[in-house]
Amino acid sequence: MDETDPRAARRDPENGAGGFTDLATSPFRVDRDRITASPFFARLGGVTQVVSAGGAGLLHNRLTHSLKVAQVARGIAERITGSSESAELAAKLGGCDPDACEAAALAHDLGHPPFGHLGEQILDRIARHRFGLADGFEGNAQSFRILTTTDVRGPSAIGLDLTTAVRAAVLKYPWARLHYPQPHPTAMPLPPRGAAEPDDAPGTGASKFSAYVTELDDFEQSRAPFAGRIEPWQQTVEASVMDTADDIAYAIHDLQDFHRIGVLQHAPVAAELGEWLAHAVELASLDDARLTAEIRRPGRSLERMRRRMHLKDSWIVDDDAFAAAVARVQRELVDGLLADGFDGSTEAEQATAAFSANWMARLVDGVFVLSSPPTRSGHVSLRPAQWHEVQVLKFVHRRFVLLRPDLALHQRGQASLVTTLVDALDAWLLDRDEASRLPRRLHDLMELAHGEYSDLARIAPELLVGATGERIEGADEVRGLARGRAVVDFVASLTDKQAVTLLDALSGRSSQPWSDSFVL
Template identity: 50%
Template sequence: MQESGQQARVRRARPETRSSRPLASGYESEFRVDLERLRFAPSFSRLAEVTQVVTAASTPGVVHNRLTHTIKVTAVARAIAVGLWSSSDQELLDRLGGLDHVVTQAAAVAHDLGHPPFGHLGERVLDRLARTRFGLRDGFEGNAQTFRIITELEVLGPGDEGLNLTAAVRAAVLKYPWGRFHWPDPHPSSWPEPPRGAAVGPRRSPSEDLSLGGVPAKFSAYVPDLAELVDVLGAFPGLAPGRQTLECAVMDLADDIAYSLHDLEDFHRSGVLQYSLVSAELREWATNRRELAATDGAELRERARRPGTGLERLRRRLVDKDAWVFDEDAFAEAVGSIGEEFVDGVLAVPHDGSMAADRAISGFTGSWIDRLISSVRLVADPPVRGSTVSLSTLAWHQVSVLKFVHQYFVLNRPDLAMQQRGQAAALTQLVTGYDDWLSDVHDAPRAPRRLVDLVQTAAAGYRRTAREHPEWLDHQTDEASLARMARGRGILDYVASLTDEQSFDQGMRMDGAGGRLWAGGV
């Protein structure tokens, strides 16, 4: 067990222990307390009414929401953790920092708490508004919002900030253990090879302020919460910069596995995935893979949606970003296995609501989850973009192709894009509406009490940061700047805590279109 083990199970006031070995029941109960605190939190219950990809009313089939997705990620994460603990070298587990299956489950339960209304679409909208309207350089990010919820915004009881979880669970949600800009130094975005999620991307839209420049894609703490992140990671002195804890790595991989399969299941049941289109894409790429590989980029773009070109673009992205794991033969084998087992074995027969149709898709999903879980392995010395917990080479390519099918044939649909543009407009209207309301000196006192509380909480965090780490605020520590940042962060915290339906309802009422007045104290 690493020397850091005694510190890793620390709440803000109470010590615990850590080991990859079975824990005495008295210690395990501390992790169980964390798990139950998360399960009983209102922010967890809210996930039942937050979009995974589409809302339940968008399709005749039953689709996952963020809560059902989270429950399944938790099951997969537990299975991976138990499997690794049972089959791996215990000395290697200790060297990698230790692995506890309850901590892993708690991380999985928490991992999507920060998702705003409408899922990833809402995340992009709030990030744009945060940076362009409020001048918050670190914008909005779902993972950072999760960390903020469990450490600051969720209410456990009198005098508590957040859920007062152990350091291990707080660390296990840090999928991208850095701030957007200022920590660590040098920042991972400037490393010769940035870790996954840290690469600097372009502006999100042509209208975005040029002075904001490109921003790292992913991170796990906003400026007011960065000191907490630093403190949590301080409990793991053996953890390399930019590296996840072992429990976090298991949770992250479980999320990938669940996402790659459950959304395909949803859209097959709903009749959205069409056999002819998916089959043609995989078949044409397999038949003409060498010709496609020799096609230059401009010509490939001109061919646009011709069968086979989407998979070829995926292949090239994987080569560019993940050459350390990419293998041409494994990619071709992954395309073949998914074509045979999912496309020909499941999609070839339209889902008609029968028990036989349900057996076909659920059998495929269950067998592939088992297959992917059984392929998980520990990696003693992973590359920068890799992880200490990884799939086999073939399984990694299979997950990449499964995610491509969902992205290419569902997320890129014009009808979904139209709905998402409406959702984006609703969120934009809501954020600007609350900003205008708080700017009205006569009517601001009547703003929602929770909104006012969140702005005050954010103000305290920015003032604390201005005293202790003014460099994290780029020395913008005058009262007007702090107040503007606090208002922006508080509004974002409030809007991100709403369900999809609450977002639409509150937006319509502020626009004068809503018919409901009394709303249970909101």
């Protein structure tokens, strides 16, 4: 690769400085190696994907999910670069390197906190309402913060010092919550996916975003080589590859997991899909009020999903394609995989593996590159048939796994645990008599965040606002923001087990001193 390629630029060009030696010659392979060597990557083996694995080894965790996303991303990128037409288009849009796509896929979930998406929601609420952090907490933004700031394995001990291309490829939602870019994508008539404000929290900024205000300098540098090639709010081609791979892996592997442990049952899924297929016209004629009143009856949840797709994704949704997708999922998932259950036999394992492999091949085969995508799509997308199939597969997962009452019970306990842990750590930071005995990692995160917010107060005070939009001024208020970010950074860097064990120690329930290594 041309060493002057701006996509390969780093903040610190001395790759081997500070005693670090990179074994690879390709700059994007160097990035991949730095990511997989990071303790933040290793900890993903102890972080929930959907539910805690409990040591059984049967469920995907964030590490195994990331590895599979990387596998899919590399496969997609190699298909793009293997076709002269798509390779030429990708080059015009900024490039598509398989190593860069793989590296971004490996890194995309680094910021996920304990207990997966539930932990993300709880930390966001705490960050905004307790600590007044306007950009709260977001797993994608936390991943970018780790890569550029809080990991110390790079040559300069500030982040991993990755190339601009890989940093840009991690930006699934290439905007900040409120401030960047301007005009902000929330103001667009049809915002990009993830950019719209939450319905229940107007004025709080984008629902999803990939950078906090503390990382805007790295954000801008990462996107600079793509200026004039893609829209300011649009993913790079490599980010779009990673995002598409994430969708494909999520749609298939979580269903496979819950089939293997007996959670995903044949009868309810068959009833939902079969009822909709048999009475699609009749269900489409129901008004919204009646549909809501009958939502527990089979077929109604799927019909409601079809209507929501028309509202949000009119650019691609098609009722014939939707019906064909439901029929395919019924045939291959319901009448195929789920029909015989999972008994641990060789035959059952082979059926599960074949289901995963066949769907993976079909979905990856549906990937193509768009020159001018609609705002809710990336430059890399699925063809209509496969796009609808992914939506139906994800519906089955949400309806028959995520909305189970027993999972809700489990998650309410985890939410309480995260909240109590944040309270305990914040109280420790505020205890002047115990300041010298803080965990070293928490102390360092506090110093880092205080320096960042002090700098913002001096050079970009317009970015330093509270959760309700008020200007942050004064040393105490700045230190309050730093304390909040430090606590959130610290909790987000724990595994599920570490979070539980640390709270036991802080609550006096542990009979032994805290000894597990948690100082990432």
